[in-house]
Amino acid sequence: MTDRDHTATDAPAGVDPESPFVRETYEGAQELAPRAATATEELEREVGSVLRLPESHGVDMSDIDIEYPDDETMIINMGPQHPSTHGVLRLMMELDGETVLRTKPIIGYLHTGMEKTAEELTYQQGSTNVTRMDYLSPLNNELVFSLATEKLLGIELPPRAVWIRMLLSELQRMSSHLMWLATNGMDVGSTTMMIFGFRERELVLGFFEKTTGLRMNHNFIRPGGTAADLPDGWEDDVEVILDNVSSRLGDYDDLLTGQPIFRERMEGVGALSADEALNLSATGPILRSTGIPWDLRRTMPYLAYDEVDFDVIIGTYGDNFDRYAIRLNEIRESVRILWQVLDKMPPGDYRVQDKKVTPPPRARIDESMEALIHHFKIFTEGFKVPEGEVYVAIESPRGELGCYLVSDGSSKPYRLHIRAPSFVNLQSLPVMMHGGLVADAVATISSVDPVMGEVDR
Amino acid sequence: MGLEDLQHNFLTGRVEDLVKWARRNSVWPVTFGLACCAIEMMSVGAADFDISRFGMEVFRASPRQADLMIVAGRVSQKMAPVLRQVYDQMMEPKWVISMGVCASTGGMFNNYAIVQGVDQVVPVDVYAPGCPPSPEMLLHAILTLHEKIRTGEITRRRAPQAQRPEELAGWVPERPDAIRLGTPR
Amino acid sequence: MSDYLPIVVLFVLGVLFAGLSFLASGLLAPRKRPTAAKLAPYECGIVPDREPPQRFPVRFYLVAMIFIIFDIEIVFLYPWAVVFRELHTFGLVEVLVFAAAVFFSFLYLVSNGALNWGPSKLLRPASSERTTDSTIARVGPGQGPGAGQAA
């Protein structure tokens, strides 16, 4: 057991560090201090009243006052190993009976040091590391890393590579939203939705396995295009997926929206106002549920999203039901985009032909000495990227996925920071969960759809 | 016509085989999904690769009602004590499948943040390779574990191995010399 | 004496079954000594840092008491169920009165708010006419901020 010699750090009042209970899992100042030990403006901050700019909606602050006799409330751990925290998220919640007063998300239980590992891998290997961050949409991570590298390299991709990437990224959005539908249904009590959601997702994963060779963590979108061309006959596979998914979405809509229990747990719960969402830098379905039409595919188009017409879905109340409706309709929009991608897929080569960046096709290596040299150089030392820094952002199913890449002219990135949407969206959890019941907290966590791989990086 | 040609029947069956058969066919995993392998573990639990065919359809949330811990994903330094605590709180007899290379050996993340192999924290019975192991690989690991339970010893008295000093760790299963997957004898 | 035989046999069987199951689990269970972790309360993998449990809010006990009321009611129904055929209509009326008494106490409890769990943050009460199409708006290619401007 890697016994770190547990030096009990400065435990705040109320918890004596020598007690037999305090052991390796005690996280000191990161935890939620008991009510007696926290200053009032700290309480106000965590209760969210400092943040609540307009008093316009929801349960106003007066009926949940801040002064509580200390033994009245109870601090519990919705800890790292919990069925409904979507991975290893630990929420310390202060409850008055069943009402959630203060919440503090404690993260880091899946910290993999990926940004440190990225500084050790060449650009060619970089997408294998980045693809394991958001494991519900790995291709989007690879896409943002490749776009950033290509912007630094200043190379222009052939049209087929751009459209293949759009095809895969939209299929990935569909599989991620289907996965969300499954786990959200499960969290709110409908296990049939879990089985339906995973059944549809297997169709998409089957297509990915056929094109990229793997169900997840594909390493298919690389700087300079994609690893291989689409398998022939891919059009009918995609058509099978699109027909199946679009025909069944109506049933899932009736299955969930038709249930009064589902309605009761989703409508009006976890509400967030527009300026709170902006202030907390929340992006994606959370920001759009408050009515702000901000979708990077529309406002800052990348790849070829400006040649495809689709709708940006926005909500009205900013509660869980809006986010559910947004994600459900975004699957329909993805289906619509994919039909257009099917017709407009241009022929041509699937990666840039610049010999310095992409390795030559395998067969040519045996024929020409020069191709062998390029192959050898790219796979051992990697290609050099000119010195500079760049920030590129795309719209992942959870929000704005950005990649800040600094290169010092060598073949390894000097600094890679991935702006993970779930990491920032988690900050709006305490504001949304405040005042609700614990059951509402479960539904709200599931509606934020955090993926702990990209939160902890 | 002695009893020796009576292979399988109720009269000559041993209690130990009965208990092993019962344990083998109702192993309930505790939900210990960490990273990408957890998604594959969930799809193993879902309709396409259904593990309820092997009696494991219920993923128990609390370790008190679980027999098997599938460590699905990379174990970070901050998570190791939590993993150990959940393992200690599981009831005997308990088994551990280390799913994926990150759990088995730290995988591609050979750095400061990841525990290089979960067997430094808990005793592991079956290692499932792959990143992430496809559902079939996880099913193969589960079948291997079932085979181990079937051939393992449960009642033979043994000298207690050297456990963690301050308190006895879980039950360390016997290591049968060879695990054959074919049809049971 | 002989008509007590079935009771004795049933009693012996009961004792035997209990004894055997204890014996079997004693023999076959792998370990006996409970470790400190097993005794500690389960807190999602976190080692608890304070003596469990603090005071629980009173609402949880209220729910427990309501359950006990109905539990006892069922226990009284058992002997009644054995002989209710001989009691004819008197038995029926009598049990209805008994059930009504318990039910009115339950109504009193609910009216006093024993079962509502405090202010849950509801922006809008759940309304049936809100569907996944009515609650969203679609922003076409033309509208929206900065449609089509390059980043």
Add this chain to the structure above:
Amino acid sequence: MELSLPGVARATGHDGHELLFPDRARYHDVVAAHREAGFEMLSSLTAVDYLGHPGRTLPPEVAPERFELVAILLSLGQVKRVRVRVQVPEHDAEVTSVWDLYRGAEAMEREVFDMYGISFTGHPDLTRILMPEDWEGHPLRKDFGVGRVPVQFKHAPGPR
């Protein structure tokens, strides 16, 4: 609409976004000015340790330091991004927090503190966020080794 910020170096980044290089003292005012000028969201806030790469391209009047704080502001109305890059010296790695302007900066600044050791004055709860509480050192600094366990079967590069 260009913000008139006297005495703050400007440049255009590789990706066409505007760069600003205020010094540490004026960092908070520059971000506040941008907030008034319609930059509603702080998209991202991170830091870079330039120990191993001092010779990076900087406007002439900016003195390169070891750390560099990068704040990316986003204006939804004008569909524009601005990158504010602040030089932070190694000896007193201290910057004023922008939490009072953007609530979203809380977790980002905690991550920068945890990974680089740059502390933020005025931050409500400056503690570690990713690493365990009793972890020594700040992992993403260039002088912090990768912590690689030497692997027997192949010649692996040693712990840097």
